[in-house]
Amino acid sequence: MxxxxxxxxxxxxxxxxxxxxxxxxxxxxxxxxxxxxQPDSGIHKRLFSGLGTPMPNFQDIQSFRVFVATWNVAGKSPHGDLNLDDFLQVQHESDIYVLGFQEIVPLNAGNVLVIEDNGPAAKWLSLISQSLNISPYGHKPVLTFDTKPLTVGSQKPAIATGGSLFFQKTSLKTASKIFRAETTRRLKRCNCTAELERKNSKDSCFGCQQSSAGADDLSSEEDDADEPSGFVISEITTPFSTNQMKYSLIVCKQMVGIFVTVWVRTELVQHIGHLRTCYVPRGVMGCLGNKGCISVSMSFQQTSFCFICSHLASGEKEGDELRRNLDVIEILKNTQFPKICRTPNSRMPDKILQHDRVIWFGDLNYRIALSYSDTKKLVEKKDWHTLLDKDQLKIEREGGRVFKGWKEGNIYFAPTYKYSYNSDTYAGETIRSKSKRRTPAWCDRILWHGDGIRQLSYIRGESQFSDHRPVCATFLVDVGVIxxxxxxxxxxxxxxxxxxxxxxxxxxxxxxx
Known part of the structure; x- marks a missing residue:
């Protein structure tokens, strides 16, 4: 030329x-x-979907299945034979799994102030992978836990003969790299326009941040500095290698008891970009991490996503719902995702509501504004409609005081809190002290914001592991694709x-x- x-x-x-x-x-x-x-037509979707700006007319819409779950596990560390198949609804496979836990460690002073134990987080990762990554031959990873150090000659994870993965006593960051062995290699792409990529390099916007976007290079250095360290040694045995896994771990973050992990079908990992996280503590004095949220921002193809896992203020006294409202307002105000693209025209949003698809889930702690006895009668009748009329979250949303413009699916299941351990009986039936008795409530919720999201299911799980029941939702989400x-x-x-x-x-x- x-x-x-x-x-x-x-x-x-x-x-x-x-x-x-x-x-x-x-x-x-x-x-x-x-x-x-605005008209809800195919042309309109093609023009107005994708990273918060009009979609070029060379993009199509494809729908992907997204599974979201929240579970307050009451400070209990999982045991090795805990089966998560029902919780994850593995018989109905999704493209993306977004899982949020609360109280994965007891909320005592040691964990809140020092963050001394993130061993349970590594165990939850192992159990999740065990359920999601069933081999093509129907085999599942065999999980065992060991409390004695394993000598592998290094402080880093090592792969032993026979496909065994060993964790030394190290950080959750290192543990997560075991499950992200393939993800690290694939997550080099950002989903900016070709013009923005030409202005930078062929390695995309992740090349602006790091020459190779490693597993923990996906968040800011400030996030990494706050990440917990040290966990119980565990051993994972898999009958197949990590590059044969059906689902890859994209991100996992912990703030005291809040733990978020996102898994994506392995062949789709190459379409994930712009991974960022943000923490907002809302605990004691609005500063400590025993309450608050972890948010994850990412792009999938040409559409931006934001997932928020939160644990809001507790309490069932009159007026406590206002503290929960304030938590939501402060989270929306203070969540600020770091910029990872050096290009001035980067379209990735840095605030929650600027994203195309937003899903908020967690122990929101909103209660039912009825006495224990009245609530109990309605629960026994399964009169969910009358009970929901007294639900604080529904009342506050309809009053425009919180989550204005957000959506939630219809609830056709019993309140998820508070149960006696290893029982299907609400704790109020066994606690005589009125001051310690808790009225059953739908504390655990999943809401969404934005167009292009259709909820397929909204149910609760029936595991007796915790005093909360897990809540799960499946969505069909529209994504802009070149x-x-x-x-x-x-x-x-x-x-x-x-x-x-x-x-x-x-x-x-x-x-x-």
């Missing part, structure tokens, strides 16, 4: 993308300025010859005819 043609090529590319960005900004502004409802054929057609209509290999990972070769 002659220098003149090279200059013409560069000039043409700049004009094409400058025009597209200009049109996109105008369409975005007009759509937000207009008070009229259509190579449409992109090639759009560019060919501009009287140019196009060579496309991968529109996200490689620059577009354009030759002036």
């Amino acid at each position: 002659t220098p003149r043609n090279e200059e013409m090529k560069k000039s043409f590319i700049q004009k094409v993308f400058a025009t597209r960005e200009s049109i996109g900004r105008k369409m975005t502004k007009d759509s937000f300025d207009s008070s009229e409802p 259509n190579d054929g449409l992109l090639k057609k759009e560019l060919s209509n501009s009287n140019i010859k196009v060579g496309l290999k991968s529109p996200l990972l490689h620059p577009i070769d354009i030759f002036i005819e």
Whole structure:
């Protein structure tokens, strides 16, 4: 190609993308300025989906199944034979699993102030992988726990003969790398437009942050500094290697008792980008991490996602719901995701509500505004409709005081709190002291914000492991996906010859005819 043609090529590319960005900004502004409802058509979806800005007309919509679950495990460490198959509904496979736990450690002074024990987090990771990663031959990883140090000659995890993975006494960060062995290699892509990638490098925006986006390079250095350290030694034995796993661990974070982990179908990992996390403590004096949230932001193809796992203020006295409202308001206000793209035009949002798809889950702790005896009668009748009319979260949402604009599925299951351990009996039946007796309530909830999310199920699990029952929801979520054929057609209509290999990972070769 002659220098003149090279200059013409560069000039043409700049004009094409400058025009597209200009049109996109105008369409975005007009759509937000207009008070009229936007049409819900296929064309509208194609134009207005993807990373918070209008979607170019070379993108399509695909729907993916997302499973979200929350479980307050009451400070109990899991035992090796705890089966999570029912909890994870493995018989109905999803594309993404987002799991949030509360109180994975007892909320005592030692754990709140020193964060001295994250052993249970490593065990939960092992159990989750055991259920999700059933081999093609129907085998499941065999999990055992050992409390004695294992000599492998290094403080780092090692793979022993026979496919056994050994954890030394080290941080949760190191433990998570065992499950992210393949993920680390695949998570190099950001999902910015081809223009933004050309301005940087072929290794994408993760190349701006790190030359290779490692498992724990996905959050800010500040997040890593706050990460807990030290856990009980465990041993995991798998009959197949990590690169044969059906699901890959994308991110896992812990703040005292709150623990979040995200797993993605392995073949989809290459489409995940912009992984970031943010912590907001809301415990004692609004500073400690015994209450609060962990939020995860990421892009999947061309659509931005935000997942928030929270444990809000407890208490069933009148007025305690206002403290929970304040927690939500402060979380929305103070959650700020770090910027990982150096490009000034990066479209990844840094606030929760700026994301395309948002799901909030956790022990929200809202109670039922009835006496214990009245609540008990309605529970026995399974009169969920009457009971929900007294649900604090429903009352506060309808009053516009919290979660305004958010959605929640219909509840057709019994209150999830508080049960006697290893029993299906509410604790109030066995506790004589009225001061310690807790009225049954739907403390554990899942809500969502944004279009393109359709809930398929909203149920509770029946495990007796904790005084809470887990709550699970399955969603069908719309995601913007690049259509190579449409992109090639759009560019060919501009009287140019196009060579496309991968529109996200490689620059577009354009030759002036």
